[in-house]
Amino acid sequence: MMQQQEAGGFNFENSRRNAVLESSLAENGFKYLNPRKTGTTIAGLIYKDGVILGADTRTTDDMMVADKNCEKIHCISPTIYGCGAGVAADALLCSQMIAASAQLHSLNTGRRPPVAMMTRQLKQTLFRYQGQVSCSLIVGGVDDSGPQLYSVYPHGSSYRLPYVTMGSGAAAAAAVLEDRFKPYMELQDALQVLQDAVLAGILCDLVSGGSVDVCVITETGADLRRGVERAAVRGNRTGDYRYKRGTTVVLTKSTTNLRHDLVHESVQTTDQD
Amino acid sequence: MAATMMMQSRGQNFNEISAQNALVPDWIGTEVSTGTTIMAVEYDGGVVIGADSRTTTGAYIANRVTDKLTPIHDRIYCCRSGSAADTQAIADVVSYQLGFHSIELDERPLVETAAHLFKASCYRYREELTAGILVAGWDRRKGGQVYCVPIGGMLVRQPVAIGGSGSTYIYGFMDSNYKPSMTKEQCLELTAAALTLAMERDGSSGGVVRLASISEDGVERRVILGNALPKVSTH
Numbered sequence: 001m002m003q004q005q006e007a008g009g010f011n012f013e014n015s016r017r018n019a020v021l022e023s024s025l026a027e028n029g030f031k032y033l034n035p036r037k038t039g040t041t042i043a044g045l046i047y048k049d050g051v052i053l054g055a056d057t058r059t060t061d062d063m064m065v066a067d068k069n070c071e072k073i074h075c076i077s078p079t080i081y082g083c084g085a086g087v088a089a090d091a092l093l094c095s096q097m098i099a100a101s102a103q104l105h106s107l108n109t110g111r112r113p114p115v116a117m118m119t120r121q122l123k124q125t126l127f128r129y130q131g132q133v134s135c136s137l138i139v140g141g142v143d144d145s146g147p148q149l150y151s152v153y154p155h156g157s158s159y160r161l162p163y164v165t166m167g168s169g170a171a172a173a174a175a176v177l178e179d180r181f182k183p184y185m186e187l188q189d190a191l192q193v194l195q196d197a198v199l200a201g202i203l204c205d206l207v208s209g210g211s212v213d214v215c216v217i218t219e220t221g222a223d224l225r226r227g228v229e230r231a232a233v234r235g236n237r238t239g240d241y242r243y244k245r246g247t248t249v250v251l252t253k254s255t256t257n258l259r260h261d262l263v264h265e266s267v268q269t270t271d272q273d
Numbered sequence: 274m275a276a277t278m279m280m281q282s283r284g285q286n287f288n289e290i291s292a293q294n295a296l297v298p299d300w301i302g303t304e305v306s307t308g309t310t311i312m313a314v315e316y317d318g319g320v321v322i323g324a325d326s327r328t329t330t331g332a333y334i335a336n337r338v339t340d341k342l343t344p345i346h347d348r349i350y351c352c353r354s355g356s357a358a359d360t361q362a363i364a365d366v367v368s369y370q371l372g373f374h375s376i377e378l379d380e381r382p383l384v385e386t387a388a389h390l391f392k393a394s395c396y397r398y399r400e401e402l403t404a405g406i407l408v409a410g411w412d413r414r415k416g417g418q419v420y421c422v423p424i425g426g427m428l429v430r431q432p433v434a435i436g437g438s439g440s441t442y443i444y445g446f447m448d449s450n451y452k453p454s455m456t457k458e459q460c461l462e463l464t465a466a467a468l469t470l471a472m473e474r475d476g477s478s479g480g481v482v483r484l485a486s487i488s489e490d491g492v493e494r495r496v497i498l499g500n501a502l503p504k505v506s507t508h
Contacts, residue, residue, distance in 0.1 A: 120365075127362045130401075131304065151336075153305045157357035159328070159336045171333060 015132055039207025041169030042072060042083035043197045044140045045181060046162050047190035050147045050218035051140035054198040055083045056169070057210030057227070065209065073215045073224060077102040077113050080141030081215050081222055082122075085167035086154060090135035098122055115141040115148040119158050127156025136166045142219055169201025169208040176200045187216070195229050202231040304356055305330050308477025309341060310439030310468055311352035313409040313419040314451070314460045315432045319488030320409040320417040321457065323464035324352050325439065325472050326480030337480045342494075346371050348487055349387045349410030354437035355424065356403040363394050363404055384410040388420035388428055396426025405436045411487050435467070439475030443467045457486055465497060466505045473506060 025031070039060050044053040055072035058065055074082050074095035080102065084091025098121050102113040119139050126133055131154045140149045151164040163181050165173040176197040185193070191214065198212045212229040215222055311324045324341035327334055341353045343364045349371070353360035367390045375382045388408040395404055408420040421427070421434040433451045435443060446467055455463065465482055472478045482497040497503075 123358075123361070124365075127358055131358075153330070153335070153358065155304050155356070155358035157305045157328075157361050159339065161336065161338070 010128060010130075012130070012132070039169075039205070040072060040085035040167030041165070041173050041198050041201025041205060041208040042085050042138050042167050043165040043170075043173045043177065043194055043201070044083065044138045044149050044163065045177065045185075045190060045194055046140075046147050046149050046183075047185045047187060049187065050142050050216065051149055052190055052194050053081055053083050053138060053140050053215045053217070054194045055213050056198055056202050056208045057213060058202075058208055059088055060207050068210050069227070070210075071213065071226070073213050075099060075222070075224075076118055076139070077106065077141070078221055079112055079143065079217055079219075080115055080118055080139065081217060081224070082118075082140075083138045083166075084135050085137070086135035087133075090133045091137060094122060094125065094133065094135055094137065097125070112143055114143045114145065115139060115150065116143075116145075119150040119152060122152050123156045123158045125156075126152065126154060131155040138164050138166055140217060142217055147217070165197065165201075167201070167208065169198075169205035172200040172204040173197040191216070191228075199229060199231055305335055305358065308439075308475070309354040309437030310443070310471035310475060310478040311341060311354050311405075311407055311436045312440075312443075312447075312464050312467055313352060313407045313434050314455070314464060315409075315417045315419050316455055316457050316460045318417060319411045319457065319486060320419055321460040321464050321484065321486045322350055322352055322407070322409045323468050323482060323484045325437075325468055325478040326483055327472075327478055328357055329477055334479075339480070340483060342483055342485050344368075344492075345387050345408070346375060346382055346410070348381060348412065348489075348492070349384055349408065350485060350487060350492070351387075351391065352407040352409070352436065354405040359402045359404045360406065363391065363402070363406070366394060367391055381412060383412045383414060384408065384418040384420065385412075385415070385430075388418075388422065388430075391420075391422045392426055392428040395422050395424075399424075399426045407434050407436055409487065411489055413489075417488070437471075437478065439468075439471035439478035442474040443471045446470055457488075461486065462503070466503050469502045469505050472502075 040056060042055045044051060053073055057069045059067040059070045072083050074084060074092065076082050076095060076099045082095045084095055098118050101121055102118055105113045122137060134154050136154055137152045139152060148160060149164060150158050150160050151166055152158045162183060163177045165177060180193045194214060195212050201208045211227040213226050214228050215224045305328060308329050309325060313320060313322045322342055326337060326339045328336040328339045343351050343353060345351050345368050351364055353364065367387065370390050371382050371387050391406055391408055395402060403424060405424050406422045408422060411417050418430060419434050420430050432453060433447060435447055450463060461484055464484060468482045481499060482502060485492055485494045
């Protein structure tokens with residue numbers, strides 16, 4: 001007796017098609033098109049007055065750097081920001097989607113949206129896609145319950161923590177935070193710890209790089225600072241390999257004029273609106 | 274509600290694509306799992322539940338202070354093991370359903386109702402889910418109760434139940450040390466000792482021990498940090 005497939009539920013036809021395409025491409029010697037990923041280091045921590053989020057700025061296309069200075073810290077609402085790791089498009093569009101939802105909610109209720117609400121919408125969407133939307137996010141912000149920080153994984157699990165790191169450089173950044181994080185730090189100390197954490201990711205992880213972006217979120221609002229620290233600055237070339245005029249001695253000089261005759265002329269007018 | 278829309282079929286693991294890239298660590302693509310030890314014990318007047326606090330993605334510990342004891346209602350908790358995303362989603366769904374049901378009833382819901390709601394979700398979507406759950410709580414009708422809903426969606430009430438990857442190491446300990454009619458304090462000690470032993474042997478369990486006792490008077494939660502764990506093993 002054949003079992004009939006139930007109607008309804010989420011449709012994963014495209015995922016199956018993609019898998020078949022990938023295997024058939026591989027058989028013929030072609031490589032599957034790899035999505036642009038943010039091989040990333042993102043981190044966040046809660047300090048005395050709010051939340052600080054940090055991220056590197058490298059986007060990779062397979063093994064090439066596609067963007068040396070991209071923005072991984074996305075605005076979800078004036079007091080909630082999200083950092084995204086994984087497939088760049090997924091991370092960006094997930095953030096934009098809940099940002100739209102946050103704004104609608106604010107307009108409907110007249111209040112700033114709760115961080116827990118944005119996290120829940122995010123995790124429910126990611127769960128619905130069963131990990132096919134391949135992005136991990138750190139959501140941090142301040143709402144009426146105070147500063148909060150959540151990490152959300154691609155399959156739809158989330159954790160509320162005082163400090164989090166995600167992305168391929170997470171292990172390196174976590175090492176710094178595990179060593180130096182303290183609850184209720186002052187802004188300067190907290191900034192230094194977070195920058196050093198992201199820096200550790202940039203230096204120790206091949207697919208993280210660029211500079212460090214941070215976003216400080218407090219009760220009153222957010223301050224997104226791009227490029228607060230550059231891990232490796234391109235040096236200035238001190239030598240010049242150009243030869244000075246006169247290095248090569250000119251023995252003789254002769255000039256030949258090339259005559260140009262107009263052979264054919266045609267004019268074509270384009271339509272002017 | 275988005276949480277109630279569960280998908281049809283999972284298919285193969287599409288995260289193999291990113292794992293082929295040698296420079297990206299393979300735990301990036303692995304699903305987050307609560308490879309766990311959880312335990313729940315009934316006593317006269319309530320229940321004691323306990324869990325470790327480790328969540329892993331492959332060989333990396335994603336969260337070392339996880340709270341796997343999730344409140345479903347005022348006097349009903351669940352202990353989660355298996356896929357973190359699956360169990361969080363199921364717990365959210367059941368909390369919603371139970372909260373709604375409780376408002377309709379205008380009284381506290383039964384633990385058996387919560388357990389059946391878990392079973393309904395876990396059994397219906399058994400092909401797609403990886404979730405082993407212990408439902409424990411107190412209600413007026415039957416007092417303290419522990420229900421086990423393992424992978425596959427079975428439902429059975431037990432006076433003491435263990436679950437998760439670390440539970441295999443403590444079946445002997447539990448069988449020999451559990452006695453019916455223990456007091457709350459004895460249950461707490463037993464749970465802490467059992468979890469400690471499991472955490473010592475199971476690589477996927479560790480961190481701190483989270484305990485909770487649920488009775489008519491309410492829920493008492495406590496945490497036992499790593500350096501304060503009971504000294505149970507003799508070598």
